[in-house]
Amino acid sequence: MDVMIAGAGPTGLTLAIDLARRGLDVRIIDKATEFFAGSRGDGLQPRTLEVFEDLGVLHQVLAQGRSLPTIRVYLDGKFATERRMAEPLQPTPDIPYPNAWVLGQSQTEAILRNRLEEFGVHVELGTELVSFTQDSDGVTVHLSTGEISRASYLVGADGGHSTVRRALGIAFEGVTDSSIRMLLGDVAVDGLDHEYGYWLATADDPMTGVGLSPLPNTGGLFQFNAPLSEWDSDTSLDTLQRKLDAVHANVQVVNVTWSTVWRPNVRLAERFRIGRVFLAGDAAHVHPPTGGQGLNTGVQDAYNLGWKLADGSPELLDSYETERRAVAAKVLEISTKLMQRYKDGAEDAHERGVNTRQLDVSYRTSEGRLVPGDRAPDAPVMGPEGNAIRLFDLYRGPHGTRLVFGAAAPDEPHAYAVLRPGQSVPSGAYVVDVEGHAFAAYDAVDGTTIVIRPDGYIGERSLASRDSMRP
Numbered sequence: 001m002d003v004m005i006a007g008a009g010p011t012g013l014t015l016a017i018d019l020a021r022r023g024l025d026v027r028i029i030d031k032a033t034e035f036f037a038g039s040r041g042d043g044l045q046p047r048t049l050e051v052f053e054d055l056g057v058l059h060q061v062l063a064q065g066r067s068l069p070t071i072r073v074y075l076d077g078k079f080a081t082e083r084r085m086a087e088p089l090q091p092t093p094d095i096p097y098p099n100a101w102v103l104g105q106s107q108t109e110a111i112l113r114n115r116l117e118e119f120g121v122h123v124e125l126g127t128e129l130v131s132f133t134q135d136s137d138g139v140t141v142h143l144s145t146g147e148i149s150r151a152s153y154l155v156g157a158d159g160g161h162s163t164v165r166r167a168l169g170i171a172f173e174g175v176t177d178s179s180i181r182m183l184l185g186d187v188a189v190d191g192l193d194h195e196y197g198y199w200l201a202t203a204d205d206p207m208t209g210v211g212l213s214p215l216p217n218t219g220g221l222f223q224f225n226a227p228l229s230e231w232d233s234d235t236s237l238d239t240l241q242r243k244l245d246a247v248h249a250n251v252q253v254v255n256v257t258w259s260t261v262w263r264p265n266v267r268l269a270e271r272f273r274i275g276r277v278f279l280a281g282d283a284a285h286v287h288p289p290t291g292g293q294g295l296n297t298g299v300q301d302a303y304n305l306g307w308k309l310a311d312g313s314p315e316l317l318d319s320y321e322t323e324r325r326a327v328a329a330k331v332l333e334i335s336t337k338l339m340q341r342y343k344d345g346a347e348d349a350h351e352r353g354v355n356t357r358q359l360d361v362s363y364r365t366s367e368g369r370l371v372p373g374d375r376a377p378d379a380p381v382m383g384p385e386g387n388a389i390r391l392f393d394l395y396r397g398p399h400g401t402r403l404v405f406g407a408a409a410p411d412e413p414h415a416y417a418v419l420r421p422g423q424s425v426p427s428g429a430y431v432v433d434v435e436g437h438a439f440a441a442y443d444a445v446d447g448t449t450i451v452i453r454p455d456g457y458i459g460e461r462s463l464a465s466r467d468s469m470r471p
């Protein structure tokens with residue numbers, strides 16, 4: 001087997017799909033005996049939507065989910081105001097999905113599992129990774145079923161309590177914020193319009209209250225969140241109802257399908273890889289809830305790692321830790337700052353800046369407007385048959401892509417000339433940049449060559465850019 005993935009959460013599933021579509025022999029195991037059923041990470045950031053488009057699941061995510069709801073604020077049961085986490089942005093030629101999208105984590109996972117099954121790979125439930133050893137050729141894995149299995153690589157996508165991370169002896173530095181405990185749950189309630197989110201508090205203390213966020217495609221469930229005192233660990237319907245009654249909400253909880261106590265953790269693994277064993281997702285970094293970054297960062301770890309495992313070159317495998325650990329550290333900083341705003345009682349603590357969208361994640365090591373390591377932007381272009389397509393259509397799939405602006409592209413798979421309107425058509429594959437968006441987004445002049453990595457970041461660019469042409 002090529003790759004054994006321990007853990008079938010969003011991170012493990014994303015990686016398994018990416019590897020399976022590249023034709024690798026992959027196994028994905030999970031110690032749970034049944035699939036997790038709760039909303040947990042229910043905010044999908046724009047960059048994750050782009051990854052999901054490439055993996056062939058976006059249409060289902062869009063069909064089952066919804067946009068961020070407007071939040072109606074009630075104080076002592078009386079309507080006070082409406083607010084939003086972020087103002088909705090219009091799509092632009094280079095950013096097709098500018099807004100976060102809401103879908104419960106268990107629904108996202110089900111969509112990913114179905115996609116994985118299309119490649120003939122099934123999650124093996126009730127199968128715990130117990131221990132492993134590695135040598136220069138591979139990893140020998142011991143499973144709770146008694147099976148001993150051999151793989152070229154092992155990926156620990158096994159969550160915050162990662163067995164893989166512990167077995168590697170990798171430090172998980174950071175803090176568990178014991179000053180905050182959250183009561184979370186998926187609830188059916190009477191008396192609320194499911195089109196909206198709600199913030200229910202008292203006029204005396206408007207910053208402490210109950211949040212209810214509508215979960216799409218669940219028959220009307222809301223994700224419930226409220227602070228919980230240090231000595232309280234009961235997550236029953238009665239406790240949730242007491243929280244609502246305490247803010248005079250006039251809302252009845254009818255059913256609780258999932259509930260838990262959550263303490264925010266901010267931790268980052270010291271290493272993301274030792275030899276042939278890698279860490280991804282919560283196994284490598286855990287986040288406070290603010291900003292909805294945990295699930296999204298895990299999906300993107302997987303997307304960064306998949307093509308590198310398939311390639312297997314030492315430099316690329318090394319670059320996984322360099323690139324993703326730096327991103328995880330930055331994301332932790334963003335969500336920690338947002339968490340602090342909550343703790344400080346800031347009035348705008350619910351607002352989310354553009355840095356939570358993860359579109360500005362970059363692996364760049366040099367300066368310039370668009371340099372290697374930056375996200376490859378989208379642009380509408382015209383195909384040879386006069387058909388309207390997007391650059392993202394050319395990138396979709398497990399391959400890298402070469403764009404040659406204003407000149408013929410080499411005769412190789414996934415290489416395209418990007419021509420200006422009226423420019424004579426060279427031999428080889430080409431698209432026409434009818435409105436000039438591609439030249440603009442890529443800061444290109446005639447002769448600029450750009451290689452896009454399989455994970456949608458700029459791999460290489462020739463020196464030619466608009467700046468280099470300026471006197």
Ligand SMILES: Cc1cc2nc3c(=O)[nH]c(=O)nc-3n(C[C@H](O)[C@H](O)[C@H](O)COP(=O)(O)OP(=O)(O)OC[C@H]3O[C@@H](n4cnc5c(N)ncnc54)[C@H](O)[C@@H]3O)c2cc1C
Nearest residue numbers: 007009010011030031040041129158159281282292294295
């Ligand atoms: C209560 C709670 C609420 C959250 N709310 C939000 C939120 O609102 N927004 C947000 O963005 N994020 C939220 N998160 C974080 C988000 O859920 C995680 O970031 C996300 O699940 C990480 O995905 P993952 O695949 O890396 O790990 P996980 O989803 O934790 O998956 C790990 C999997 O590994 C399995 N496993 C563990 N050990 C082994 C082993 N030894 N062998 C085999 N399998 C194993 C587990 O059973 C599990 O299925 C929340 C998390 C929790 C716990």
